[in-house]
Amino acid sequence: MISKIINMVDRMKDAEDRWLESMFQSEPIADDGFSDRVVWRLWRRIWIRRLTLPAAMLIGGAVAIKPAMQLVLVGSRLLNAVPQELFVAPAAWISQLPIILFAGTVLVIGMLSARMLEE
Amino acid sequence: MLVAQAVSVQDTAAFGELIRRHQSQVRNFLRKLTGDLSAADDMAQDCFLHAWNKLQTFTGRGSFIGWLLKIAYTTFLQSKRKSKRYAEILDEAGYVAQTESRSYTPRQDEISDLDKFLAVLTEDERAIMVMSYACGLSHREIGDATGLPVGTVKSVIFRGKEKIRKNFDIKDHQYG
Numbered sequence: 454m455i456s457k458i459i460n461m462v463d464r465m466k467d468a469e470d471r472w473l474e475s476m477f478q479s480e481p482i483a484d485d486g487f488s489d490r491v492v493w494r495l496w497r498r499i500w501i502r503r504l505t506l507p508a509a510m511l512i513g514g515a516v517a518i519k520p521a522m523q524l525v526l527v528g529s530r531l532l533n534a535v536p537q538e539l540f541v542a543p544a545a546w547i548s549q550l551p552i553i554l555f556a557g558t559v560l561v562i563g564m565l566s567a568r569m570l571e572e
Numbered sequence: 573m574l575v576a577q578a579v580s581v582q583d584t585a586a587f588g589e590l591i592r593r594h595q596s597q598v599r600n601f602l603r604k605l606t607g608d609l610s611a612a613d614d615m616a617q618d619c620f621l622h623a624w625n626k627l628q629t630f631t632g633r634g635s636f637i638g639w640l641l642k643i644a645y646t647t648f649l650q651s652k653r654k655s656k657r658y659a660e661i662l663d664e665a666g667y668v669a670q671t672e673s674r675s676y677t678p679r680q681d682e683i684s685d686l687d688k689f690l691a692v693l694t695e696d697e698r699a700i701m702v703m704s705y706a707c708g709l710s711h712r713e714i715g716d717a718t719g720l721p722v723g724t725v726k727s728v729i730f731r732g733k734e735k736i737r738k739n740f741d742i743k744d745h746q747y748g
Contacts, residue, residue, distance in 0.1 A: 469733065470705075476686055477604075477705035481596040487613070488591040491620045495584055498621070 575636060578627055587627070591620050594637055597707055598644050604690060604702045605648055615651055619644040634713050641707060642717035645699055692739045697732040704729055 546553070578586040598619060602612035623643050630639050690698050696718070703709045703717060711729075715722045736742065 473701075473705045473733070473736075474708075476689065477702065479600055479604075479686075479706065482599045482603075484592055484595060487595050487599070487616070488588055491591050491617050492584055492588040494617065494621060495587070495624055499582075499584070 575627065575630060575632070578624075587624055590636070594640055595620075597637055598640055601641055601702055601707055602644055602648060604686075604706060605645075605695075605699055607687065607690070611651075615647050616644065618651075619647045622647060634716055635709075637707065638709050638713035638717055641703060641709065645703075645717055648699075689736050689740070692735050693732050697728055697735070700725055700728045701732045 574586045574590050578584075578590060595616065599613060599616045602615050602619070603609055606612045606615070619640070623640055626643065630636065690702075693701060700714055700718065700720075703714045704711070709717065711722050711725045714720075714725045718725070720728070
């Protein structure tokens, strides 16, 4: 008896659900260019994103070129004002550059090996 | 397959095909939620743009339409929040707000039985009932879309049905 009642309640619920489904159903909406409009907006966004950085670099470069040139000129004038003795010492280092580079490489490799051994 | 293609190579053509397949359900969902055709279509466009940005987060665990409707529902809620905030700003500025409330307001000349049913439901109930009965999502999928536990989804549906029965004096034998 109880199971019959449960079945009846289930059937009633099913009928109600089916009825609600039919009430909530509506005709499919025709695309009518909707998807094309979305894809077009998408394309526009993608291209705006792609072009923003190069455009900003171009504009920034155009704006910055004059002050940058002035900075270079000022820098070169400052270099002329620096005493010549200061350039002698670095010039002497240049001949020993391969040895310095080799020592640096050995040092880095040594440190990395030590770390690997530790791990 | 199409989703994977759209994600892997950022293929807009594949995504366009996905839009063509699902636009009807998404637009229907938002139309039923808002009662405003043009606002719903604007939201549907935004929804698909959001979907494109979030496509990589689709894991394939549930159905694609379930995932899309989740985004559509979020878009609807965001739009509602925005228009509410806009009304507040106008209010603060001393204007009488004429903004759309995004409540369910179908055109008076084309009110159907469904419109009457939807009008008695709260926003959450409307969204869940539409997802369940119009879009055919399972309770679990609705739970995923709305962020509610399955039990709550079931009780919201139960409450919605009760309201419809009560407000329109529908007896059990009248179904079908």
